[in-house]
Amino acid sequence: xxTLTDNxxxxxxxxxxxxxxxxxxxWLAEERRAALRTFMATPWPTERDEDWRYTQLDxxxxxxxxxxxxxxxxEVSERIRMRMEDSDAEGILVHANGETIERIAKIREExxxxxxxxxxxxxxxxxxxxxxxxxVNAHAGKYHALNAAFWQNGTFVYVPKNVEVELPLGAFxxxxxxxxxxxxxxxxxxxxxxxxxLDEYTSDPFDARLFxxxxxxxxxxxxxxxxxxxxxNWGRNVAHMNRLAAKLGRDAxxxxxxxxxxxxxARAEVNSSMQxxxxxxxxxxxxxxxxxxxxxxxxxxxxxxxxxFSDVLFKGALRDASHAVYSGIIVVDEGxxxxxxxxxxxxxLLDAESEAVSIPQLQIGANDVRCSHGSTTGxxxxxxxxxxxxxxxxxxxxxxxxxxxxxYEVMSRVTLPKAAEYVERVVQAKLGVPGxxxxx
Amino acid sequence: MADAPLQHPDADKLTGMEHExxxxxxxxxxxxxxxxxxxxxxxxxxxxxxxxxxxxxxxFRLKALxxxxxxxxxxxxxxxxxxxxxxxxxxxxxxxxxxxxKSWDDIPEEVRNTYQRLGIPEAEQKVLAGVxxxxxxxxxxxxxxxxWEKQGVIFLxxxxxxxxxxxxxxxxxxxxxxxxxxxxxxxxxAVWSGGSFVYVPAGVEVDVPLQAYFLLNAQQIGQFERxxxxxxxxxxxxxxxxxxxxxxxxxxxxxxxxxxxxxxxSNVRYSTIQNWSHNVYNLVTxxxxxxxxxxxxxxxxxxxxxxxxxxxxCYLVGPGAHGEVLSIAFAGDGQHQDAGAKxxxxxxxxxxxxxxxxxxxxxxxxxxxxxxxxxxxxxxxKSNVECDALLxxxxxxxxxxxxxxxxxxxxxxxxxxxVSKLNEEQIFYLQSRGLAEDEAMALIVRxxxxxxxxxxxxxxxxxxxxxxxxxxxGSVG
Numbered sequence: 030x031x032t033l034t035d036n037x038x039x040x041x042x043x044x045x046x047x048x049x050x051x052x053x054x055x056w057l058a059e060e061r062r063a064a065l066r067t068f069m070a071t072p073w074p075t076e077r078d079e080d081w082r083y084t085q086l087d088x089x090x091x092x093x094x095x096x097x098x099x100x101x102x103x104e105v106s107e108r109i110r111m112r113m114e115d116s117d118a119e120g121i122l123v124h125a126n127g128e129t130i131e132r133i134a135k136i137r138e139e140x141x142x143x144x145x146x147x148x149x150x151x152x153x154x155x156x157x158x159x160x161x162x163x164x165v166n167a168h169a170g171k172y173h174a175l176n177a178a179f180w181q182n183g184t185f186v187y188v189p190k191n192v193e194v195e196l197p198l199g200a201f202x203x204x205x206x207x208x209x210x211x212x213x214x215x216x217x218x219x220x221x222x223x224x225x226x227l228d229e230y231t232s233d234p235f236d237a238r239l240f241x242x243x244x245x246x247x248x249x250x251x252x253x254x255x256x257x258x259x260x261x262n263w264g265r266n267v268a269h270m271n272r273l274a275a276k277l278g279r280d281a282x283x284x285x286x287x288x289x290x291x292x293x294x295a296r297a298e299v300n301s302s303m304q305x306x307x308x309x310x311x312x313x314x315x316x317x318x319x320x321x322x323x324x325x326x327x328x329x330x331x332x333x334x335x336x337x338f339s340d341v342l343f344k345g346a347l348r349d350a351s352h353a354v355y356s357g358i359i360v361v362d363e364g365x366x367x368x369x370x371x372x373x374x375x376x377x378l379l380d381a382e383s384e385a386v387s388i389p390q391l392q393i394g395a396n397d398v399r400c401s402h403g404s405t406t407g408x409x410x411x412x413x414x415x416x417x418x419x420x421x422x423x424x425x426x427x428x429x430x431x432x433x434x435x436x437y438e439v440m441s442r443v444t445l446p447k448a449a450e451y452v453e454r455v456v457q458a459k460l461g462v463p464g465x466x467x468x469x
Numbered sequence: 470m471a472d473a474p475l476q477h478p479d480a481d482k483l484t485g486m487e488h489e490x491x492x493x494x495x496x497x498x499x500x501x502x503x504x505x506x507x508x509x510x511x512x513x514x515x516x517x518x519x520x521x522x523x524x525x526x527x528x529f530r531l532k533a534l535x536x537x538x539x540x541x542x543x544x545x546x547x548x549x550x551x552x553x554x555x556x557x558x559x560x561x562x563x564x565x566x567x568x569x570x571k572s573w574d575d576i577p578e579e580v581r582n583t584y585q586r587l588g589i590p591e592a593e594q595k596v597l598a599g600v601x602x603x604x605x606x607x608x609x610x611x612x613x614x615x616x617w618e619k620q621g622v623i624f625l626x627x628x629x630x631x632x633x634x635x636x637x638x639x640x641x642x643x644x645x646x647x648x649x650x651x652x653x654x655x656x657x658x659a660v661w662s663g664g665s666f667v668y669v670p671a672g673v674e675v676d677v678p679l680q681a682y683f684l685l686n687a688q689q690i691g692q693f694e695r696x697x698x699x700x701x702x703x704x705x706x707x708x709x710x711x712x713x714x715x716x717x718x719x720x721x722x723x724x725x726x727x728x729x730x731x732x733x734x735s736n737v738r739y740s741t742i743q744n745w746s747h748n749v750y751n752l753v754t755x756x757x758x759x760x761x762x763x764x765x766x767x768x769x770x771x772x773x774x775x776x777x778x779x780x781x782x783c784y785l786v787g788p789g790a791h792g793e794v795l796s797i798a799f800a801g802d803g804q805h806q807d808a809g810a811k812x813x814x815x816x817x818x819x820x821x822x823x824x825x826x827x828x829x830x831x832x833x834x835x836x837x838x839x840x841x842x843x844x845x846x847x848x849x850x851k852s853n854v855e856c857d858a859l860l861x862x863x864x865x866x867x868x869x870x871x872x873x874x875x876x877x878x879x880x881x882x883x884x885x886x887x888v889s890k891l892n893e894e895q896i897f898y899l900q901s902r903g904l905a906e907d908e909a910m911a912l913i914v915r916x917x918x919x920x921x922x923x924x925x926x927x928x929x930x931x932x933x934x935x936x937x938x939x940x941x942x943g944s945v946g
Contacts, residue, residue, distance in 0.1 A: 406873065
């Protein structure tokens with residue numbers, strides 16, 4: 030059994046340095062200290078913990094990792110530069126090794142705040158104070174307590190009432206060497222406002238191991254509409270731990286998509302709390318693991334209010350002795366009548382050494398609901414492959430086509446054509462489709 | 470409405486079966502020996518002494534006690550805090566002599582009357598190959614029709630099985646469910662008493678069911694039957710188990726272990742309908758090893774008890790083996806039915822199917838908890854799981870916890886679950902055709918259970934029917 034040991038670099042003294050260097054106001058310093066106390070008091074998860082029993086914990090170890098200390102160069106790397114050009118974002122932030130090195134904002138809509146989190150703490154203190162730690166805090170578990178105490182920087186987005194931000198906003202998180210980095214995204218969207226946000230994690234290859242902890246907090250006021258895309262395409266030596274938690278007010282609508290295609294190991298926890306009646310959350314997930322990659326995805330659809338809707342669709346493909354876990358639960362509270370909640374997980378196994386685990390769960394405490402879930406796991410359908418081959422296709426080509434087609438169902442539900450194209454390219458490059466390189 | 474029977478293939482045979490108040494029994498407590506309360510080595514030594522067991526069995530029991538103490542109770546699942554081992558009699562011996570009788574006349578009158586009220590002797594005459602009856606901790610009656618005895622079928626209580634067929638017994642006992650398996654299996658291994666020992670020789674098809682009926686009468690008793698069923702290649706058997714107990718204020722505990730070995734090309738079915746009173750904790754381990762091209766079917770009906778934790782399982786260890794679990798659960802006020810199924814595909818071309826139907830009413834909670842595991846090398850395995858839950862009231866709850874672990878590319882695995890409430894339009898339609906509201910509800914509930922109910926043995930289908938009507942009465946408010 031893997032045991033994780035504490036990292037002596039994550040001490041109270043180290044935290045005071047973080048607070049001092051960041052010039053944190055006293056309330057934030059206190060939040061960080063409380064989070065560290067929770068971190069210290071919380072044992073590391075083990076395989077005996079239900080939520081972690083399928084997670085290969087040693088691949089998420091932070092032992093001996095030194096917190097990152099800014100990038101060697103504040104130049105935006107070629108990789109990120111190309112990704113920036115390829116996105117049609119109105120505003121972009123670049124975080125490298127825990128430091129924000131670039132901010133481009135051409136936002137035309139009035140009153141919209143788009144800045145790195147540390148600047149926001151300084152410039153919009155009341156707003157940040159009201160919402161920070163409201164959906165992901167130290168009590169979410171050991172790793173999230175670590176993030177709540179030590180987060181280095183991140184992104185803050187605020188969209189005032191009735192404002193619709195037309196083009197997407199986004200942040201690229203990257204690193205140029207190993208260590209321990211932690212970032213946070215806080216997005217607050219007021220009544221009837223609208224925004225699309227892309228959080229992308231990507232890096233060029235480097236030798237040492239990196240652990241990146243990410244926390245994303247989404248706060249949707251009544252009638253707010255948010256599209257959120259988390260795209261994890263780290264280099265192969267990175268462990269990525271991400272928790273995305275949203276709370277939705279009355280009639281709010283969230284569309285989220287969590288993509289895992291990079292890294293060595295990644296764990297994504299995606300939670301939506303339907304707190305307002307009539308709120309809707311569509312939670313999509315796509316993963317393609319190869320060459321021994323290990324992906325975990327956990328979803329929670331928490332129906333606290335009545336008349337709300339949620340729909341989870343997570344699809345994944347696995348090959349080359351890879352490992353993927355999907356575990357999701359629909360929780361319908363007592364009194365959350367007229368709930369509509371669905372949950373689907375589909376896995377495609379492309380070789381005998383890979384392993385898929387699927388645990389779709391329901392906990393229903395109200396009777397006037399429509400809830401269902403489904404899970405399937407299987408190989409590429411033989412009859413479909415046969416059909417394509419009968420039309421003259423080579424077996425590999427048929428398989429490539431069927432795998433991309435299988436995953437495309439998820440991408441087709443996201444109205445972000447540029448991002449969808451990019452993910453498709455990454456998938457094709459992983460599949461080894463001739464002529465396709467994962468254009469940087 | 471009581472006249473409209475469940476749509477069952479044998480429905481026309483229903484007439485004349487009397488079912489009123491059959492569970493409403495409570496006899497004066499009479500016993501030959503009652504252990505001290507609690508679970509300890511003294512109690513175990515006493516049990517073994519009374520049974521005149523070989524030393525190896527006593528050693529096995531004591532070792533199992535150690536394992537249980539080391540393991541400790543599981544921390545997941547329903548609330549078991551009301552279950553206090555120190556307040557339970559782990560062994561109650563109803564009569565002095567060990568062993569069972571083949572004649573109902575030898576059984577004390579009041580006990581016999583209870584079985585008669587349940588219709589067991591009558592059913593034995595009409596439709597069964599053999600019957601066993603357990604009262605408190607011991608089997609009191611066990612009988613197999615001559616026709617089957619002649620063909621080499623063994624149907625005994627487990628204690629007699631150990632005495633009379635030590636070689637067969639030792640070869641298979643605790644091989645399917647070892648005491649290390651889980652806490653309650655360890656507890657059972659330490660204090661087991663009674664249960665059935667079934668052996669069907671190669672090629673013998675016992676095409677009428679064998680049945681055992683388990684009664685608890687004493688208060689605060691624990692019943693730990695141990696059933697071992699060995700079905701040799703090409704043979705066939707159907708075993709039915711029924712359970713009931715009177716209602717007391719204090720809680721009782723039932724924790725059986727059922728081990729089945731289904732050899733090559735055999736066909737085995739095991740049907741349970743438990744209707745324990747609502748003060749019984751029912752924590753049972755049921756498992757079958759299924760060899761090449763054999764077929765194993767569990768039918769699991771959980772209607773009674775306070776808390777049930779029971780996940781009948783099939784270990785498909787031979788190529789072409791097939792496993793099936795049909796599960797019905799009904800959770801009324803204060804009941805928690807945590808039922809489900811486990812299927813392990815460990816060989817190529819194995820197939821499995823799980824169908825679960827649960828109904829929660831009032832403050833009841835029903836859960837489906839399941840595992841489907843496909844091992845590497847179990848090529849072309851196919852598994853399908855379907856769970857449907859019906860919630861009758863605003864306060865009713867249902868949970869679904871399916872675990873699916875797949876390590877084989879060519880596996881085809883599917884899982885589906887739905888949750889719904891009674892359809893108002895359907896009720897309205899039936900009312901417009903002249904049915905009262907509770908009659909309409911009962912009809913819809915029976916329709917919901919129909920796919921599973923039609924697989925039930927006749928008398929249990931009747932029982933289920935009766936229970937649903939009973940539960941539906943006065944549910945309109």
